[in-house]
Amino acid sequence: MKAHPTWSDADAERYRRAGYWSGRTFGSYLRSWAEARPERVALVDGDHSWTYAELDTAADRLALGFQRLGIERGDRVVVQLPNRAEFVLVWFGLQRIGAVPVHAMPGHRRTEIEHMVRVSDAAAYIIPGRHARFDYRELARELVDDMAKETAGAPLRHVVVCGDPGAHRDFTGLEDLYDRTAPPSTGPTSGSTPRHAGEDGADSSDLALLLLSGGTTGLPKLVQRTHDDYAYNARAAADICALGEDSVYLAVLPIAFNFTLACPGVLGTLMSGGTVVVCPDPSPQTALRLIDERRVTITSLSPPLVPYWLEEAEHGHYRLDSLRILQVGGARLADEMARRIGPALGAQVQQVFGMAEGLINLTRLDDPEDLICTTQGRPISPDDELLIVDADGRPVTDGEPGELLTRGPYTPCGYYRAEAHNRIAFTADGFYRTGDLVRRTPSGNLEVVGRIKDQINRGGEKIAATEVEEHLLTHPAVTAAALVGAPDAQWGERPVAFLVCQGQAPSTRELASFLKQRGLAAYKTPDDVIAVDRLPLTAVGKIDKNALLQRLPRL
Ligand code: J2J
Numbered sequence: 001m002k003a004h005p006t007w008s009d010a011d012a013e014r015y016r017r018a019g020y021w022s023g024r025t026f027g028s029y030l031r032s033w034a035e036a037r038p039e040r041v042a043l044v045d046g047d048h049s050w051t052y053a054e055l056d057t058a059a060d061r062l063a064l065g066f067q068r069l070g071i072e073r074g075d076r077v078v079v080q081l082p083n084r085a086e087f088v089l090v091w092f093g094l095q096r097i098g099a100v101p102v103h104a105m106p107g108h109r110r111t112e113i114e115h116m117v118r119v120s121d122a123a124a125y126i127i128p129g130r131h132a133r134f135d136y137r138e139l140a141r142e143l144v145d146d147m148a149k150e151t152a153g154a155p156l157r158h159v160v161v162c163g164d165p166g167a168h169r170d171f172t173g174l175e176d177l178y179d180r181t182a183p184p185s186t187g188p189t190s191g192s193t194p195r196h197a198g199e200d201g202a203d204s205s206d207l208a209l210l211l212l213s214g215g216t217t218g219l220p221k222l223v224q225r226t227h228d229d230y231a232y233n234a235r236a237a238a239d240i241c242a243l244g245e246d247s248v249y250l251a252v253l254p255i256a257f258n259f260t261l262a263c264p265g266v267l268g269t270l271m272s273g274g275t276v277v278v279c280p281d282p283s284p285q286t287a288l289r290l291i292d293e294r295r296v297t298i299t300s301l302s303p304p305l306v307p308y309w310l311e312e313a314e315h316g317h318y319r320l321d322s323l324r325i326l327q328v329g330g331a332r333l334a335d336e337m338a339r340r341i342g343p344a345l346g347a348q349v350q351q352v353f354g355m356a357e358g359l360i361n362l363t364r365l366d367d368p369e370d371l372i373c374t375t376q377g378r379p380i381s382p383d384d385e386l387l388i389v390d391a392d393g394r395p396v397t398d399g400e401p402g403e404l405l406t407r408g409p410y411t412p413c414g415y416y417r418a419e420a421h422n423r424i425a426f427t428a429d430g431f432y433r434t435g436d437l438v439r440r441t442p443s444g445n446l447e448v449v450g451r452i453k454d455q456i457n458r459g460g461e462k463i464a465a466t467e468v469e470e471h472l473l474t475h476p477a478v479t480a481a482a483l484v485g486a487p488d489a490q491w492g493e494r495p496v497a498f499l500v501c502q503g504q505a506p507s508t509r510e511l512a513s514f515l516k517q518r519g520l521a522a523y524k525t526p527d528d529v530i531a532v533d534r535l536p537l538t539a540v541g542k543i544d545k546n547a548l549l550q551r552l553p554r555l
Pocket of ligand 1: 213214258259263328329331332333352353354355356448
């Protein structure tokens, strides 16, 4: 059951020999962490905490429950949980039986979820019940019922609700899945048969999880990460951040996000014997209070949150002296903002330029201040291979901007079940085309200077322009549509739709409710609509988005 397409045998052998790939699965990692330090606190959520042994036991008990439902090794399970301890428990429960979590963001709606369920052919969908004024059970109900009516394809077999399943009798409550007959993990001497059930034979080169890519053309693709590559990703990032048993990581951004989970995030912290504290909402008040109360040492943010944190910290209500590292990534952080972080929070800023597709760049703790504030870091592995190329695919002179191509020990060689797209997204030599324009500074650090992919980055949230355009075209008044990223002081970019319409163009509000009805996540909705007579074209007949950007009203 290999993830395909995969690294060549020679590369795999090289990565194993270098010690990057450990040959271990996440299910077995958790067991060994629990054996090494059973009594240390692994996870904190509100008033509840779990030691490593308790986390291990919870994973066993859930694993047995998942097995009882009929979920098997290799089955894909769409997980859409907000920041709660249950995310981590469910994730390791699935890992323990070799099932594959498919990460959905809390903001995703019917369109995105249905796509993920279909592409991954998911056996189950795990949801929070009601959260942030949205009832995920309603979404699941619609999806299950619609899929059951179809004659082709497999139906979605199970919905698991982390909370009250409500009136939906065919849904299963997560609580009911806990098999309390499984013996608790007691450290080195434990290891009875049922607790290992399902784990047998799991291979570290199997799929460990599927992440949603930001997407450029058509519908977003799934990124296939194996145990070997993802564990290395987390460990290498943890080493660079010097994490250890005293580290306390605050998970502020969604745990489903690659950044929060593994760069080094939740997994890197657990690998280092530290403690993960779950932040239930990203408000600066909640987060700064938790930093104070839980003596947090490291956390990660997207750029738009930074000014709010600095403002809140200025009030001086909180003890923030435990915080050593504030990671910022997902979108370009302004140099000026980077310079303000150290003095305001007393923590060191670390820029993170990463991607679900693999490659992560970090500024180093001992980089000169100027480099930390003006670059987005450098690769975390000595075996990350980087090429910076011009429009014809030829390497640029060092220091010049070009598209970043990469391959390496934690950058998979293709998207999941996307053969045609893989031929475009990867070079013949297996380099992933990031679509990012970067410049290598003399120090070796990269500066992200732009993008050639048709994507809008709204403060870290990625919007594939063509996906939204296809929805816009289904509006009865719209005959042509183009989505562009307008510069925005708060978000970096915001989506603006240029529309050619028959008759009256829909207002921004009308369009928002139209897209909501179509089940699209709210963050993809255009902030503004501009009606035009026709869309400008380039010489080769593509929509000229640069020309459209010029037409935006000046801020
Ligand atoms: C500019 N653009 C950036 C940065 C990502 C860690 C951190 C972020 C992500 C992530 C991640 C940027 N400056 N500092 O997965 O593990 C843009 C680039 C990149 C795309 C990837 C991680 N950091 N970006 O953001 O898969 O365009 O991952 O190719 O969501 O975000 O997006 P995503």
